[in-house]
Amino acid sequence: MSEQIAEAGRGSVNAANLTRNDYKGAPSTLCQGCGHNSIASQIVAACYELDLVPEQVAKFSGIGCSSKSPTYFLGRSFGFNGLHGRMPSLALGAMFGDHRMKGIGVSGDGDTASIGMGQFKHLVRRNLPFVYIVENNGVYGLTKGQFSATAEKGLELKKQGHNPYTPVDICMEALVANATFVARSFAGDPKQVKELIKAAFSHRGIAVIDIISPCVTFHNHDESLHSYVYGKAHETPLHDITFVPAREEITIEDFEQGSVREVELFDGSRLVLKKLESDYDPSNRWRALAMMDEAEKNGILLTGLIYVNTEQPSMYDLYNLPDEALNRMSSDRLRPTRESIDALNASMF
Amino acid sequence: MTQEPTAVTENQQTQAIVNDFCITFSTVNGSGSATANTTLLRALFKMGIPVTGKNIFPSNIQGLPTWFTLRISKQGYLARLEKDDIVVAMNPATFSKEQEYVVPGGVLLYPDDIKLAVTRTDIHVYPMPVKKLTKDAEVPPKLRDYIANMVYVGVLANLLGIDLEKIYQALDFHFKGKKSAIMSNYNVVVAAAEWAKANLEKKDNYRVEPMNATEGYIMADGNAAGALGSIYGGVQFVGWYPITPASSLAESFQEYLPMLRKDPVTGKDTCVVVQSEDELAAIGMAIGAGWAGLRSMTSTSGPGLSLMSEYMGLAYYTETPVVVWDVQRVGPSTGLPTRTAQGDLTQAAFISHGDANFIILIPGSVTECFEFGWRALDIAEHFQTPVIVMSDLDLGMNQWMCKKFEYPNEPMDRGKVLWEEDLQKMIERGNGQWGRYLDVDGDFIPYRTVAGNRHPRSAWFARGTGHDEFGRYTEEPDVWERMMNRLLAKFESSREHLPLPEVHTMPNAKIGIISMGSADAAVIEARDQMLAEDLPTDYLRVRAYPFSQQVKEFIRNHERTYVVELNRDGQLKQLLTLDNPELATHLIQVSHLDGLPLTARWIREQIMTQEAK
Numbered sequence: 019m020s021e022q023i024a025e026a027g028r029g030s031v032n033a034a035n036l037t038r039n040d041y042k043g044a045p046s047t048l049c050q051g052c053g054h055n056s057i058a059s060q061i062v063a064a065c066y067e068l069d070l071v072p073e074q075v076a077k078f079s080g081i082g083c084s085s086k087s088p089t090y091f092l093g094r095s096f097g098f099n100g101l102h103g104r105m106p107s108l109a110l111g112a113m114f115g116d117h118r119m120k121g122i123g124v125s126g127d128g129d130t131a132s133i134g135m136g137q138f139k140h141l142v143r144r145n146l147p148f149v150y151i152v153e154n155n156g157v158y159g160l161t162k163g164q165f166s167a168t169a170e171k172g173l174e175l176k177k178q179g180h181n182p183y184t185p186v187d188i189c190m191e192a193l194v195a196n197a198t199f200v201a202r203s204f205a206g207d208p209k210q211v212k213e214l215i216k217a218a219f220s221h222r223g224i225a226v227i228d229i230i231s232p233c234v235t236f237h238n239h240d241e242s243l244h245s246y247v248y249g250k251a252h253e254t255p256l257h258d259i260t261f262v263p264a265r266e267e268i269t270i271e272d273f274e275q276g277s278v279r280e281v282e283l284f285d286g287s288r289l290v291l292k293k294l295e296s297d298y299d300p301s302n303r304w305r306a307l308a309m310m311d312e313a314e315k316n317g318i319l320l321t322g323l324i325y326v327n328t329e330q331p332s333m334y335d336l337y338n339l340p341d342e343a344l345n346r347m348s349s350d351r352l353r354p355t356r357e358s359i360d361a362l363n364a365s366m367f
Numbered sequence: 368m369t370q371e372p373t374a375v376t377e378n379q380q381t382q383a384i385v386n387d388f389c390i391t392f393s394t395v396n397g398s399g400s401a402t403a404n405t406t407l408l409r410a411l412f413k414m415g416i417p418v419t420g421k422n423i424f425p426s427n428i429q430g431l432p433t434w435f436t437l438r439i440s441k442q443g444y445l446a447r448l449e450k451d452d453i454v455v456a457m458n459p460a461t462f463s464k465e466q467e468y469v470v471p472g473g474v475l476l477y478p479d480d481i482k483l484a485v486t487r488t489d490i491h492v493y494p495m496p497v498k499k500l501t502k503d504a505e506v507p508p509k510l511r512d513y514i515a516n517m518v519y520v521g522v523l524a525n526l527l528g529i530d531l532e533k534i535y536q537a538l539d540f541h542f543k544g545k546k547s548a549i550m551s552n553y554n555v556v557v558a559a560a561e562w563a564k565a566n567l568e569k570k571d572n573y574r575v576e577p578m579n580a581t582e583g584y585i586m587a588d589g590n591a592a593g594a595l596g597s598i599y600g601g602v603q604f605v606g607w608y609p610i611t612p613a614s615s616l617a618e619s620f621q622e623y624l625p626m627l628r629k630d631p632v633t634g635k636d637t638c639v640v641v642q643s644e645d646e647l648a649a650i651g652m653a654i655g656a657g658w659a660g661l662r663s664m665t666s667t668s669g670p671g672l673s674l675m676s677e678y679m680g681l682a683y684y685t686e687t688p689v690v691v692w693d694v695q696r697v698g699p700s701t702g703l704p705t706r707t708a709q710g711d712l713t714q715a716a717f718i719s720h721g722d723a724n725f726i727i728l729i730p731g732s733v734t735e736c737f738e739f740g741w742r743a744l745d746i747a748e749h750f751q752t753p754v755i756v757m758s759d760l761d762l763g764m765n766q767w768m769c770k771k772f773e774y775p776n777e778p779m780d781r782g783k784v785l786w787e788e789d790l791q792k793m794i795e796r797g798n799g800q801w802g803r804y805l806d807v808d809g810d811f812i813p814y815r816t817v818a819g820n821r822h823p824r825s826a827w828f829a830r831g832t833g834h835d836e837f838g839r840y841t842e843e844p845d846v847w848e849r850m851m852n853r854l855l856a857k858f859e860s861s862r863e864h865l866p867l868p869e870v871h872t873m874p875n876a877k878i879g880i881i882s883m884g885s886a887d888a889a890v891i892e893a894r895d896q897m898l899a900e901d902l903p904t905d906y907l908r909v910r911a912y913p914f915s916q917q918v919k920e921f922i923r924n925h926e927r928t929y930v931v932e933l934n935r936d937g938q939l940k941q942l943l944t945l946d947n948p949e950l951a952t953h954l955i956q957v958s959h960l961d962g963l964p965l966t967a968r969w970i971r972e973q974i975m976t977q978e979a980k
């Protein structure tokens with residue numbers, strides 16, 4: 019097969035000269051209809067549309083059905099499937115290998131809000147530039163249907179009976195830990211998921227997206243908060259989101275005057291948030307917390323960009339790093355000079 | 368061996384004891400005695416006299432008794448002594464007890480405001496006017512307690528003949544040339560020395576004399592040495608969480624990185640240090656960095672090592688290089704966190720669940736802490752596996768006279784890492800194939816690419832789940848077995864590639880001693896003592912696990928080999944037995960655990976008693 023024919027057979031390409039296929043992973047082994055699958059597809063779509071080079075993205079996960087999904091997207095990217103609840107530390111260390119790369123982690127509600135709560139919050143407070151997706155189904159899928167920390171109080175599950183405890187809200191935990199980008203979405207709202215992922219990749223800091231992602235096998239009763247039916251009935255977007263890449267001009271005329279807010283992201287791209295019922299300001303952390311609290315009381319699934327702060331220095335900014343990748347530094351730049359050892363010994367008496 | 372207390376005789380007064388005694392300082396934790404003690408240590412060292420200093424301190428910041436012993440040894444022995452020749456008793460709370468430990472003919476120095484009874488009649492007693500001399504010193508009241516310790520420095524200088532000029536140099540070094548600090552301390556030293564000269568009649572026999580025995584040596588602690596060795600080894604990522612006695616290792620990076628590790632090209636930093644939220648995260652970060660091609664490490668002590676065990680298994684199975692320093696303390700649980708032991712050895716060897724084995728390096732001196740600092744990084748990257756370096760509190764936190772640090776005599780071994788062009792060649796060589804876990808060279812060590820490699824076929828997926836030679840998920844029984852057997856073969860192949868044991872023999876020796884780590888100092892001295900009593904010994908110091916073939920031969924060649932170590936269960940003996948079941952009867956456990964460094968006397972007594980049977 020000549021190169022030309024191969025080219026022609028590739029279908030449409032993006033600005034990185036790659037096809038959608040170049041962003042795909044292995045076929046999913048998760049259950050048909052699992053919310054996690056739809057999120058994996060949106061990660062593929064977002065990366066394709068962002069023209070990311072797969073070799074310059076690293077992907078990470080913990081343990082769970084959700085954490086299996088990094089094999090189902092970005093097959094040409096380096097990945098590390100770590101330990102249950104310990105993906106944040108693994109990713110943090112790894113991202114310093116080549117800090118010019120993009121990083122994405124996929125976790126579950128058990129992985130993040132139970133066993134991994136500590137690492138999650140500490141990754142957040144360090145503000146590592148990293149897309150942190152929680153595929154939140156309110157249950158432990160992989161271990162077959164136990165309550166997770168995000169399951170609502172009173173939830174009834176087949177093997178477990180009633181959940182006696184109040185739930186953890188991942189977005190609120192992120193906000194309290196000073197996250198600089200917090201969003202919530204719903205696997206049943208793929209367009210919003212995709213736009214949020216694109217924005218998250220363009221944010222210089224931690225970007226937490228808590229995505230309600232129904233487990234069709236163990237936790238999909240119509241009346242439970244993490245089901246498709248409930249989500250469809252109760253999703254209330256804060257705004258209509260459009261991600262505008264840096265290279266594209268947007269004309270405000272495209273939108274009705276006074277009806278949009280814009281958030282400029284680190285790389286010059288923008289998020290256009292079109293007002294829906296009320297005008298929501300995602301730069302007020304306190305207001306965000308109050309609103310989340312209110313929505314939770316009323317059983318409303320609020321989705322959209324809950325909070326963003328583009329001013330906070332990222333973790334990389336706190337280190338005096340060279341522009342090039344640390345992992346490409348040659349040995350002679352890593353070992354102090356032969357002469358230095360004499361001065362060192364002289365100082366040791 | 369203990370002598371009956373007798374009154375000090377004329378005879379004792381005339382036999383000078385020169386450069387061979389020990390001084391114990393008994394103070395209250397947090398009273399600032401460290402400056403005074405290290406000043407004496409440095410001054411003696413500057414006089415060319417072999418000297419070591421050991422802290423015995425409680426797990427507390429302020430208020431409890433703490434001891435510092437300074438051993439002066441013309442023969443260069445560095446181990447702890449069980450007796451006190453000279454005691455400086457600054458702490459009223461332990462004053463009465465302290466007297467009991469002084470050898471007959473020994474010396475007791477104390478502040479004259481301690482009004483407690485001196486019950487011993489067979490020792491020399493010198494009260495010191497500490498209050499008066501510090502008052503005269505004209506320093507701010509809040510500094511008085513600190514300065515008070517300089518009084519005993521001055522009195523000892525006079526009594527023992529320590530050169531004041533050397534004390535000045537020591538202070539100058541300590542206060543980094545800051546004149547006001549140097550002088551406010553030095554003035555007290557001089558005043559105290561003058562007071563002693565005018566008022567004390569020296570009756571004891573202890574003296575120091577300048578020697579020329581510290582040439583080529585430095586004074587350092589193992590933690591700083593470990594950090595420095597790692598810095599010379601090109602460490603690029605350190606994740607750590609504070610814990611005694613390991614903290615000062617990681618903190619040394621803060622001290623030394625700015626001067627040693629600015630990139631010569633850009634002037635930027637080439638090593639990232641992150642204080643993590645716990646040890647689970649410290650090891651996770653270090654493994655992430657190691658996977659991404661950085662030379663990475665963490666440092667901890669027993670409790671932290673326990674927390675790292677799950678991640679260690681992941682690193683083992685994914686073949687990720689990482690270095691873990693374990694500066695051991697006394698366990699289990701919180702144990703005695705400020706006391707020393709070698710009790711984590713078996714935990715380290717078998718850390719993590721399932722079939723896993725780990726390379727261990729065991730430095731026996733501060734100089735070796737430096738050397739193993741860089742070697743560990745080489746070994747980890749060479750074998751693509753975790754390496755645990757086992758130090759301990761005694762080695763890590765005490766001041767040892769040791770050989771100068773030597774510049775690494777080997778180029779960095781970065782292992783089999785493929786960048787874009789290498790990978791292209793590899794693919795061409797492999798007829799279009801390359802697999803992360805393929806044993807291409809037949810040495811059980813595969814090739815790896817690291818994140819950031821832009822070759823479109825460079826990426827692979829690291830996973831703790833079953834994988835084949837190409838990193839693909841599989842549960843195939845034979846693949847699992849094959850992969851696990853290769854990992855074992857790789858581990859086995861490291862035996863002769865690790866620091867080999869150090870062997871010292873004596874003519875006509877019939878029995879052997881095997882030991883490790885900081886126990887070395889006491890073993891060396893004990894062997895000389897036993898030789899003096901006609902019991903020559905051969906000695907092998909283990910420096911790495913898995914053990915070299917030499918270890919087996921040593922055990923085979925000695926009918927009885929005493930395994931000397933600092934723990935209850937004889938953990939080194941356990942590992943030796945596992946490796947040499949056919950020789951198990953040759954091994955005799957000599958293990959001891961009281962939280963204090965081993966002494967030559969104890970070892971000698973154990974072995975001589977056994978041999979007498």
Ligand SMILES: Cc1ncc(C[n+]2csc(CCOP(=O)(O)OP(=O)(O)O)c2C)c(N)n1
Nearest residue numbers: 082083084102126127128129157158159160
């Ligand atoms: C240390 C440890 N404890 C327990 C487990 C078992 N385990 C595997 S996945 C999982 C829960 C996963 O739940 P979640 O993160 O919500 O992912 P989901 O499967 O629901 O997507 C548990 C408890 C494990 N792998 N490791």
Ligand code: SF4
Nearest residue numbers: 049052083159233234
């Ligand atoms: S068990 Fe639930 S979470 Fe797991 S793959 Fe199936 S649907 Fe998804």
Ligand SMILES: [Mg+2]
Nearest residue numbers: 126127155157
């Ligand atoms: Mg879940």
